[in-house]
Amino acid sequence: MRAVIMNTFGSPDVLHESEVPDAPAPGPGQVTVRIEAVSVNPVDNQVRSGSKGDELTVPLPMILGWDLSGRVEATGPGADRFAVGDPVVGMSAQAGTGLGTWAERVTIGEDLLAPAPHSLGLREAAALPLAALSVYQPFARLPLPPGGTILVTGGVGALGGYALQLARLRGWHAAALVRAKDTDLARELGAQEVHTSVEEARRAGGYDVVFETAGIPDAIKAVKDGGRLVTVVPTVVPPAERGITPEISFVEQDGRALEALVGLVDSKDLTVRVGTVHPFARAAEAVRAFENGGIRGKVLLVPTAHDGTADRP
Ligand SMILES: NC(=O)c1ccc[n+]([C@@H]2O[C@H](COP(=O)([O-])OP(=O)(O)OC[C@H]3O[C@@H](n4cnc5c(N)ncnc54)[C@H](OP(=O)(O)O)[C@@H]3O)[C@@H](O)[C@H]2O)c1
Structure with missing residues (x-):
């Protein structure tokens, strides 16, 4: 072959x-x-x-x-x-x-x-499969109730795009950190707020969770005191600060979780x-x-x- x-x-x-x-x-x-x-x-x-x-x-x-x-x-x-x-x-x-x-x-x-x-x-x-599972699995573990706030860095990337959509499905208030040329796309993917720098996101108010997919360790600055930084980029993990201990998430093989994601695609909830x-x-x-x-x-x-x-x- x-x-x-x-x-x-x-x-x-x-x-x-x-x-x-x-x-x-x-x-x-x-x-x-x-x-x-x-x-x-x-x-x-x-x-x-x-x-x-x-x-x-x-x-x-x-x-x-x-x-x-x-x-x-x-x-x-x-x-x-x-x-x-x-x-x-x-x-x-x-x-x-x-x-x-x-x-x-x-x-x-x-x-x-x-x-x-x-x-x-x-x-x-x-x-x-890989990109959506990499978001679905850590989101399923997050004890964030509906109405909780999450900032997704790299919000128009492969993981970021799924993260914005899955965050909205969980009833979370979703914000994105993206490059300036990608702000419209981030909104199309479900971002209710869009930022183009960590400083701008930090000023907008501390988030309950930052989901880090862009390799921007400084994004921890946008987490509220005692909140959570969940990162999928293990090479650039910031040190703990203000009661926030970064958590690294690694995707796992899982046909059943993938089946759940396929269901969301077929119900038109996931693009x-x-x-x-x-x-x-x-x-x-x-x-x-x-x-x-x-x-x-x-x-x-x-x-x-x-x-x-x-x-x-
Ligand atoms: N731990 C795990 O299990 C796991 C699983 C999957 C992926 N990952 C990791 O997750 C990361 C993202 O993967 P992906 O497939 O989503 O990659 P991707 O599609 O390339 O997405 C990354 C996004 O971040 C953006 N970005 C990079 N630097 C930025 C900055 N300074 N400001 C704003 N946006 C920025 C990129 O924009 P540009 O394209 O314009 O640079 C891109 O839109 C990779 O590092 C990958 O290795 C880890």
Whole structure:
């Protein structure tokens, strides 16, 4: 089968499409998924560049990728959640398990999958899993009642966009910290207040919670005394202050939570945003553009069509 592989760590140029051994037959509790699309996440850049260092135990050559959408092609013994042909979405914690999704087929535990949304193209659905789970899981743990206030930094990013929408669904008052050019988009995503600097957000009043997705440690200044800073960026965690001890959240594989998110997409409570779509053959170019920032909506990769484009024949 074809996959996007890397033989060494480095810049996006180390990524190339290549022939690799086919995905194994599904074992107990596993299914094989024929991939429709995968998405690019910052963690893929961290793994590829080698910045995860000793944390990473996955050997080279490596197939990157956490998100997937596709159709079940085969089921293993005892795997009865899905039938052959079912459209699914899923997330594999590649950096921990070594199971990367940027391939034509992936054999994966059925517990990591959910039925794909009915209301969305199967390709677009690949933009949902990792980013939405990374918000859904810490929000489910937050003891913030309806009416509580939350500031989302990076409010128009992949996580930020889901965070603004999920915060509103929980009845929280949602504010966003974004770049000046993104203020309208932040409001479209549900922000009731929009700020373009930490100082401006701090002056607007202390928030019960700051959800930090932009890598701005100073955002702790916008938390009220004794409030909470929940960050998904473990490389830039500020020291504790004023009774606020930063909490780091790491996304976990979880097909059932993903199913809940799919339900929100189908009830039109959660919008999925796709930025650009590229064939596996142009993965290096796509990832380079993603790494440069500024793309609004997820960057997707799809198996290369016979004519070298992103479109299937
Ligand atoms: N811990 C976990 O489990 C976990 C899970 C998922 C993601 N993450 C981390 O979460 C972070 C966000 O991921 P993502 O997929 O949402 O990335 P993303 O789509 O690139 O979103 C980040 C957003 O922050 C914005 N931003 C960056 N610096 C800013 C600043 N100074 N002021 C205002 N906005 C700023 C970016 O704008 P520009 O594009 O214009 O720069 C972008 O809109 C990444 O660091 C990722 O590694 C962690």
